[in-house]
Amino acid sequence: MTTRHRARHASLTFFLAGLLLSAGSGMAKELTPAERTQAETLFNGNCASCHGQDLGGYLAPALNKTRLAGRSPTTLRSMIMTGVFDTLMPPFYGKLSDDQIKLLVNYISTTPKLDPKWTLDDMKRSLKVHVQDESTLPEKPGYAIENMDDLLGVAARGRYGRGAGSKAVFINSANNTKVGEVPTATAAHIIEFNPVNPRWAYVKTDAAELYKVDLYSMKIVREIKTGLNGPALGISRDGRYLMAGSFVPHVAVILDANTLEPLKLFALEGVDPDGKFVTSDSGMITGTPYADVFAIALENAGQVWVIDLKSPDFPVTAIKDVGRHLHDAFLSHGGRKLMVASYDDSIVAAIDLEERKLIKKLPAGCVPHVGGGSVVKVNGKTLGFGTNFGDCDHEVVSVWDLDAMEVVKQVPVSGGTESPAAHPNAPYVAVDIISKDRRARTIQLIDKNTLEVAKTLDVGGHAYFPEYNARGNLLFVSAGYSGDEVVAFDSQTLNRVASFEMESPAGIFSRARAKFMTRGLAPGDL
Structure with missing residues (x-):
């Protein structure tokens, strides 16, 4: 485990094991600037408090291009839709539209770990x-x-x-x-x-x-x-x-x-x-x-x-x-x-x-x-x-x-x-x-x-x-x-x-x- 993936008060129980182990075929498409801005807003509003606003992991695993290399977009989409049983990851089906979920999958699959500032x-x-x-x-x-x-x-x-x-x-x-x-x-x-x-x-x-x-x-x-x-x-x-x-x-x-x-x-x-x-x-x-x-x-x-x-x-x-x-x-x-x-x-x-x-x-x-x-x-x-x-x-x-x-x-x-x-x-x-x-x-x-x-x-x-x-x-x-x-x-x-x-x-x-x-x-x- 990397430093970010060690526990933060209960984070070992929050691990999305299936997400990190799943692999499959398919590639995420590159986003347009407008799509990337929309996706970043979606990520920060729904995912960042657990996965880190830098996409580097926090209570839950990192979700970025390097970490998810080779992961199937279909599997990632399904994970977001259904959530993960017995963790704090809830199902987002119904909260987010299918197009929004697909946009998130593309965003995390094509974006490297970020280095945001807060001065x-x-x-x-x-x-x-x-x-x-x-x-x-x-x-x-x-x-x-x-x-x-x-x-x-x-x-x-x-x-x-x-x-x-x-x-x-x-x-x-x-x-x-x-x-x-x-x-x-x-x-x-x-x-x-x-x-x-x-x-x-x-x-x-x-x-x-x-x-x-x-x-x-x-x-x-x-x-x-x-x-x-x-x-x-x-x-x-x-x-x-x-x-x-x-x-x-x-x-x-x-x-x-x-x-x-x-x-x-x-x-x-x-x-x-x-x-x-x-x-x-x-x-x-x-x-x-x-x-x-x-x-x-x-x-x-x-x-x-x-x-x-x-x-x-x-x-x-x-x-x-x-x-x-x-x-x-x-x-x-x-x-x-x-x-x-x-x-x-x-x-x-x-x-x-x-x-x-x-x-x-x-x-x-x-x-x-x-x-x-x-x-x-x-x-x-x-x-x-x-x-x-x-x-x-x-x-x-x-x-x-x-x-x-x-x-x-x-x-x-x-x-x-x-x-x-x-x-x-x-x-x-x-x-x-x-x-x-x-x-x-x-x-x-x-x-x-x-x-x-x-x-x-x-x-x-x-x-x-x-x-x-x-x-x-x-x-x-x-x-x-x-x-x-x-x-x-x-x-x-x-x-x-x-x-x-x-x-x-x-x-x-x-x-x-x-x-x-x-x-x-x-x-x-x-």
Whole structure:
């Protein structure tokens, strides 16, 4: 797999395997300039949020002349018409005309990978202010809620990755009621909460649209487009700054969290562990309660940059040779230690954010993916849990002693996994199974004390992105594809207690993350 085809939060499950393997006779015709303009508009409006506006792949595979060389136009047309079962690829028959589908096939079959730009000036021009005077907003939530930490935000993708089903949905997990939603132009991907002001949330889409949301009124206050594709988003510990990263183009930007004004653009590039100078997708971005810094992973360059927010020019310290194909990460030890997954090396790299250096590279199973990570305190030890996509002979969840920086165990599970969830009040670390069969309906529960799989829970639809609520009494799971709902389970008995219908729910984000730092750690824990 190429870098773009590795997983981005669940992308291994989105692979259109038939599309990449199909071959046949026939050639696509070259398009006229007018047809090419029409086709580009169709692609950007229907395909780019998953396949990349550069045609280079994103959540789903690349669709360009090189990648599709030798593929049958008839097969490609059929794939677009019918969709792909058990993936997020819906049928476009009825949404697009046959002539439009044929035009798309010709476009992707005759167009090389592109290199579109999105500059600081483009960002500034895209900024929209929906509420000019924020003092007119309500002083308290317009719905009953005891504690704002009880809020859960769900990134609902929508059937086509855009349209009416694309939104951020908010749930009061104390009484299992939906309290609001905000529409997003394209599929919502990540939700960050302001750590010092409970009224603000920030929603980022797969098309790099960024929304500032007032949680009291459930209104979008401001929005800006920070790139063309890319989900990465972080917020500083004081709530003053946001940082957003892109896959297309290879940039990241620091913004004022209040106004969404872009302050500084970073070109993501550097020398990779093999000595090659490359431009890079943006991997994880995280703020930390430990210091006024952002950390960003340069996926292709194998570097982690630590950006100092105390200085107005936001200087960068580059930590090099972290690993090959970095992606996601989690924090521990008060936010001082950063654990970064490196897909191609099968390691998780530990970084000291104070000393700004690599501590150690830990074995992490096959194609490690830590999601938002989970850290628990057990018998005086700080244990970190990381999932593994698999593609190897055995499937495991990796467990590390983060005090001693050593592997404790690799727990056998029933398939590839993506996102671990834990809570100090819940007995289990939950992991989602992403295998391409009935196992994908399940969540496996690892006992925190025995480090063994204690139970397997059938969610009903394709189960992914488990998240405990702030109190730890409920476990929420997205049941996508055939399910189209978010399901809540009692964290002790695992009985199903509630469900919420929505189109293709994906990531679930507890507002308590701003307080807990990493899922599984109580406030005040290391």
